[in-house]
Every structure is written in structure tokens, then in C-alpha cells.
Amino acid sequence: MTQASEANPNQTDMKPDHHAVPPARKGQAPEKLARIEFHKKFTASFYDPRFDPLRGEIAKLEDVAWQNYQDSRKAPVTVKAGPGFADPDYDMSTEWMAARDTLLAAERTQKDPATPSRVLLIVGSSRNDGTCPGEMSKSFRLAEWARTAFETEGMQVDLLDLSLVTSTYDHHIHPCKGCVSTAMPLCHWPCSCYPNHSLNQVNDWMNDIYERWVLAHGVLIIAPTYWYQSPSPLKLMIDRLVCADGGNPDPSSTHGKEAEEAKAIELDGWDYPKHLAGRAYGVISHGDVAGIESQRRNLSDWLEWMGLIGAGHQAMLDRYIGYFESYAESHETLDHDTPMQEEARIAARAVSEAVRQIRAGTLKAPDAKLRPARPK
Template sequence: MVPEDNPTNFDPILSPRKGMPSPRLDEGEFKARYLKQFEDPGFEPLQAQLADIANAAWDAYKHSRKSPHTQKAGPGYSDPDYDVSVDWIAAKQAIDDAKARHDDKALAPRILLINGSARSEHTCPGEESKSYRMVEIAKASIEEKGGVYVDILSLDRLASEYGRHIHPCKACFSTSPALCHWPCSCYPNHSLGQVQDWMNDIYPLWIAAHGIMIITPVNWYSPTSPLKLMMDRLVCADGGNPDPTSTQGKDAAVAKKMEMEGWDYPRHLEGRLFSVVVHGDTEGVENTRRGLVDWLRSMDLESAGARAEIDRYIGYWKNYAEGHADFDKDEGMQGEVENAALTLREAVLAKREGRMIAAGSQLQQPREK
């Protein structure tokens, strides 16, 4: 039976479903896991201090202090007196600032180039990725023509840079879009040690951009794991709730009720242009390229054109050790990457000047996502 204070108005269909086993750790297991990060011999003289720190971390975990520092939401929110994480407030301000840059016609339009490969010369593979080389080709071709500002997001830093993380999406949207906050409020979660999440820096890059170009290899018939992590965490940019006070934080029952009363699915990335370049060495490029294009279109981004969407093989079924040499020889592929970047640049400038209109963009959609 649904509790009488359940805001779903006693509808058992909307009552949040429960039944999964608890992931909670006991004190011994928690501290053992927590102290694993201090295995280096340099920490051995600090065992007493580390024990005190582990005790403090256990207390935060035991009492689930996800957001230890909060402030009142203030004007502009449905519940101005609700305590909101200062981390979320800062993330929201960064997004608002990025949107102001995006909308300022006095500033040059921006193109975001994304390297989707995890490979880097600065970690185990010992060699740069071909995706990064393509990003450099795209950047040089755009900057040679001028007229736009280029940002680079290189996702290899997830694997090569200390403290760099994109934590997994918790799928709040699948409970209700109103529960999926924009920007994501799931992280940081200090009690679980889920901190240093990169997405609060990545969201403003997407918002400020007028054009986005994703360059990625295929990993097992799919986008790379860094790219997929970012994709999943961008769900809040397409239909997410910009007011976490409206759901009293993460109250699933309140969010479900809001959705059933009518949700407007705000498209926070709507109208931006995109280009996709997918490369591989054996199989999977076409499906990966199609999946990325479909994903971007589903968020109401617009393709810059046929020449901005590429899937190609480099060194097809040849030795991996020769991959870069094969790319050196493939001047056609290099030229296609350059053309994709220039197509995106041309589309961005045309749209800024009102010379590019997406047919059907003003039609009312009969269904939302």
C-alpha cells in the first residue's frame, strides 16, 4: 500500500519501485577500500593520521553526507528556501555564463572539437591516437580560414590525468525527466567519494559551442568508453530539469507526479550544428557513426551536412603497429577530415548570419523523447 504522504496521490503505478539489495558497506570493508588509495610506501609514516582520516570518511559515509556544503536556492527557484549544493550552484552559474557567450552576437562563434579516444602517449599505450591527430587537422583547417573560435576536449585525459573522472549516469531520467537535473546534481557525492567529476567543466563547453565535431575510433563495434560516459551524462541536457528545488532534491515520487502533470522537455542544446568522424581498422564504423548521428539529432542538434559525417577504415585488417603509418599514407582520409571541419565551420557561420534554416525545425513535435 502506498503511504498516505506519498505525493503520487496514492497511485500504485507511479509509486517508486524498490527491491534491489543494499550496496552499503560495513565499517571494516569501507575503511579497507578507502585506505587502498594510500598503498604507496610514502604514506607508511602517516598511518596514525590516515586512521583519523578514515574515521572521518566513515562518518561522512555512515551519515550519507552527499553535499556537506549547501546554500539557499534563492530567487528564481520554485522553493527559494531549499538547501542546494554549492557545487551545483557553481555548475549552474558556469552554464549560464557559457550560454551568455553563445548568445552574444558580438563574439565569434565557437566550435568544440572532441577527441573520443582514450589512447595517449602519456600512459600505457605509449603513443598518441589517430583521433587526436585528426583533431589537430580539423583545428588547423578551421583556424586557417578564421572567423570562429576553437575549443578542444580531449577525452584521453580520463585515462592519463590524475583525478580526472566522468562518473556513470545513474539513469534518473528513466525514473522521471523531472528527476534528472540540469546540470546533473548526482555528483559530486562526497559521502561515496564520487568527486572530481569532469562533467561540470564539459557542460559549459557544449553550451558555449555553435558547432560540435566528434572524432572517435570504434571500440568493439561501439563508441569508446570515455565518449559513452560523456554521452550518458549529457542526458540532462535534453529534457532535464533546471530547478532541483521543484523535486525537493531527489524525491522520485514528487518527480513522477510532475511528469504526469505535463513535462516540457527543455532542449538545452537545441539548434547547435555537428560533425562526426568515426574511424576503425576492422569493423563497426558505419553503425557507430550512425548511432552518434542519431543521438545528436535526437537532442535537436543539426547536421552540418553530408560531408560532415564520415566513417572510414584506416589500415583495414592490417597490423596495428602500422596504424599511424597507414594514416600518414591515407591523404584522402586526411582531406575528408579537413573537409568535414570546414563544412562545420561554413554551416556555423551561415547559421549565425541567418543563411541556414533547418526545414521543419519550427514544427510542433507530436511526441517527446
Template sequence: MSARPAPSSTNLQPRTGSPSPRLDEAEFKRRFLNQFQDEAYASLGVELAKIASAAWEVYKHSRKSPRTRKAGAGFEDANFDLSVDWIAARDAVLSAQRRHEDRNGPRRFLLINGSSRSEHTCPGEVSKSFRIVEIARAVLEDEPNVRVEILDLSRLASEYGRHIHPCKACFSTSAALCHWPCSCYPNYSLGQVHDWMNDIYPLWAEAHGIMIVTPVNWYHASSPLKLMIDRLVCADGGNPDPTTTHGKHPTEAKEIEMKGWNYPRHLKGRLFSVIVHGDTEGAEGVRRSLADWLKSMDLLPAGPLAEIDRYIGYWEPYATSHVSFEKDTALQEEVRNAARTLYEAVVARSQGEQISAGSALRQPRAK
């Protein structure tokens, strides 16, 4: 990107004015201790009070990243103190990128279950999205030299300590302030820990083909999927060197962007498939919005047969939706074709061929 005229310092001054979210000591400790409701903690009142006091000190002094080390070689400011959590996340992403680029390695696929439903929590029943993922997995694993990873986002609702914290929208202040991978978490002073994204970024980075399967939730993608989508903003234009902004200094980031930011596409060239299912309305819109999002990050559509929006048990009772899914053998074959198309596209791209994946497959439904 060409350099732009230098803006005035006033134009780059961050705008402020929203009310402070800071808590006083009493409210902080009340919230902190509220998580220890079970009677198993009843005899630990003294110990918990000491821990709450320590947590208050961390919060009061905003110690977001208590463990740091010098950035070292490879960063613009080698003497800047970087979070060791972020350094580990960066190293994992770089290792994943090397696996992605290894021409002698397996063809890598990431299958994502976007539903929050499972039998391991309140709904008491597996999701149709998960069953669709399993159909696709079976197709891909039947191919040679393939490795399949499953990202089951339902674990956000069923697994202890599993979180995807919301995006803080650093990119909207300046692209250079949004670090790749995300440096906003963990934030120990706010108790924003156990963030799953540091495990998820390498899964995307190493993949050659990605399939997203999601239900329609109120005309939109599911909330677990949307959390992940928002946190992937750093993969599309994010800054791989936090020392250039010395952590989170918005004015420095604005100055860098205005000098000319190159918006690196960290996931460019991966192939994708999208499968969206609903019961009444919204499937086509969600499928289109997901495909548009992926294309905006310079990921490539695997082919027409790899993008599906369907209704399962249209306006039928929810109680029998799995029965409707089991009867819809055409949909199941469409899922298999989507997986086959994704596989063909990945093979074609690895061989430097033009992608026309799925053109020879027979569609299970005729108009």
C-alpha cells in the same frame, strides 16, 4: 505537452527491491585505505586512520553535499538548500549559454577526441583520433573570428583525479528528476568527486559547432565518449530547477512529469560533425548511432561531408596503423572538408541562411 489524466498514487510509487550496496565499517575502511599503498604513506598510519574514521562518518550519514545555501530568487522554492557545487555548475552553464547567444562574439567550436589512447599512459603512443582533431583544428583556426576548444577525453586515462562518473539514469524514473546540469555528482559520502562533467557542460553550451572524433571499440563508441554521452542526457529534457523536486525525491518528480513536462532542449540548434575511424568493422554503425543521438537532441547535421566513417589500415597490423594514417592523404583531406563544412554551416546559421554547407567542396575520393 498537454496535461495527462491524474495517475493513482500507487502508479507513481517508486519500485524497489534490489540488494543494498551499503558497506560495514571494516570493509569501508579497508577500501578507503587501499589507495594509500605507496611507501610514501608508511609513516602516516595514525593520521590515515583518523582520516578513515572521518570518511566513515561522512559515508555512514550519507552526507552527499556538505556545503549548501538557500536557492534564492529564480527558483520555485527559494528556501530550499541547494549544493553550492551545483549552483556553481549552473552559473557556468548559464554564462556559456550567454556566450553562445552573443552575436558579436567569436564563432565557437568544440572538437572532441574520443579515444582513450595517448603516449602519456600504457599504450605509449598518441591516438589517430587526436591527430584527426589536430587537422580539423588547423582548418578552423585559419578562419576569422573563431575560437576552438579541444576536449581530449584521453585525459580520463592519463590525468590524476580526472573522472566522468556513470549516469545514474534518473531520467528513467522521471524526466523532472534529471537536473540540468546534473546534480548527482559530486557525492562526497561515496567518494564520487572530481567529476569532469561540470567543466564539459559549458563547453557544449557555448559551442556553435561540435565535432566528435572517435575510434571504433568493439562495434561501439569508445568508453570515455560513451560516459560523456550518457551524462549529457540531462541536456535533453532535464529539469533546470532542482527545488521543484526538492533534491532527489522520485515521487515528486513523477507527479511533475505527469502534470505535463515540456522536455526543454538545452542544446538545440548547435551544428555537428562526426568522424569515426576503425580498422576492421563497425565504423558505419558507430557513425550513424552518434549522428542519430545528436539529432535526437535537436542538434543539426552540418552537411553530408561533415559525417565520415573510414577504415585506416584495413586488417593491417596495429603496429603500423599510424603509417597507414599518414599515407591516407585522401582521408586527411576529408577531415579538412568536414571542418570546412562545419564552419560554413555555423556561418550560414548565424546569418539566418539555409544551410547547404560543403556543396562547393571537391571530394578527394572518386568511386
């Protein structure tokens, strides 16, 4: 793994030998669930006594689910990958193939100069009035002001309210499994980790969200600050977008999730394609006590890393709404904060202008054609 230095034969340069593919390290994951533990988890969805007349039928479903779990039946319906893939004979998930085809169509639409300019307006709060909080979020209200400004600027607005994961039946952004840390080519674009039917990891929202990102010419994220950081639905989406930054568009090249095959591909040379680069962005981070600056920087740094283009200083905001004031009156505070309302509109106008310039070819990242010294 190391070579001796010519100047000092006792000194090594500590660089790995890329001709040898390191083995995948094993031993962390526990054994599969015992039958009784599986039973407890499966039947938890049928806790309500209204299901009592159907216990026999539910038991039959459980038997099938148990067998699928034992067999690790992740993708029960497959099709041959076909021409254009590294292994045309590989059995590809039909669900992944459909998601991939959707993104290819979305990319064609986004790049068509005849299509309307489209912005993705993201509400990053967990809160809405359809569940426990009993009240809409301030992020949603700021987004409504931004939406009006976008529409006045002639933008087509796609409002992505991430709070729906807290209030919609069986609606999920499942967590990123971290495949990229094993090897970048193991992280597929779009994500192939979900659905995993054997683990009941289904109803994942991300394929729809991927499409909406691909269709967009610009993005504006509006989010509160929770414990110095982004709310969990927003962070889940961010993590799952790692496949847009270097992800492998051909799962057949790694035969699904074969870790050592992915390591070999990366070590042979990987170009880390940035699938969402060139879009405009803005960020509004707000809070009531602390952490708004760090969240705004984190979001901006993430978007810059993915190759998006900032829409200027007035599109990058961090603001307190009712600094150390009561939570109960925070909406009333926002009612009176007309400068904050106008700043949301200005951020939208700035993103709109950046979108126009990008589509006209007059705004480009100055370093877009430079190859990073350390690509990743």
C-alpha cells in the same frame, strides 16, 4: 489504472491513470558497506609504503569519511535556493549552484552575436602517449588536421581530448545514474548527481564539459570504434549529456532526488527542454575492421535527437584506416592516407560553414517549430 472500452466493457485500453503517481520501486540497492569493507576501499588509495609514516593521520581521515558515508552526506555545503526557484527555502548544493551560474553565463556568451564563432572539437579515443598505450591516438591526429582547417575558417577551437580521463590524476567522467528513467524532472541540468562526497564520487569533469558544450556554436566528434561502439570516455560523456536533453534546471522542484515528486511533475506535463539545440555538428568515425558505420549512425542520431543540425554529407564520415592491417603500423598507414587527412579538413570546413549560416539565421532545422507527437 485502466478503463473499460465503451464498445467492449471487458476490454481495457491499458493506459495509465495519470492522476495517480506510481510509487518508486525499491529493493535493488544493497545495504551500506560494513566497516571493514569501507576500510579496505578507503585505504586502497594509500597502498604505497611511502604513506606508512602517516597511517595514524590517515586513520583519522578514515573515521571522518566513515561518518560522512553513514550519514549520506552528499552535499556538505549548501545555500538556500532563493528567488526564481520552485522552493526558495530548499538547501541547494553550493557546487551545483556554481555550475548552474557558469552555464547561464556561457549561454549568454554563446548567444551574443558579437562573440567569435566557437567549435568544440572532441577527441573520443581513450588512447594517448601519457599512459599505458605509449602512443598518441589517430583520432588526435585527425583532430589536429581538423583544427587547422577550423582556424583557417576563422573559428575559435576548443579541443576536448577525452583520453585525459585515462592519463590524468583522479580525473573522472562518472557514469550516468539513470535518473531520467525514473522521471525526466529527476534529471537536473546541469547534473546534480555529482559530486557525492559521502561516496567519494568527486573530481567529476562534466561541469567543465557542460560549459564547453554550451559555449560552442558547432561540434565535431572524431572517434575510433571499439568493439562496434564508441570508446568508454566518449560514451560516458554522451550518457551524462542526457540532462541537456529534457533536464530539469530546478532541483528544488523535486527537493533533490525525491523520485515520486519528479514522477508527479512529469505526469502533470513536462516539455523536455533541449538545452543544446541549434548547434552545428559533424562526426568522423574510424576503425580498422568493423563497426564504423553503426557508430557514425549512432552518434549522428544522438546529436539529431538533441536538436543539433548536421553540417552535411561531407561532415559525416566513417572510414577504415588500414583495413585488417597491423595495429603496429596504423599510424604509418594514416601518414600515407592523404585523402583521409583532407576529409578531416573538409568536415571541419563544412561544420564552419554551418556555424556561419546558423549564426546568420539562414540555416535552421526544418522541423524546429513542429511539436513532436510524442515528446520525450
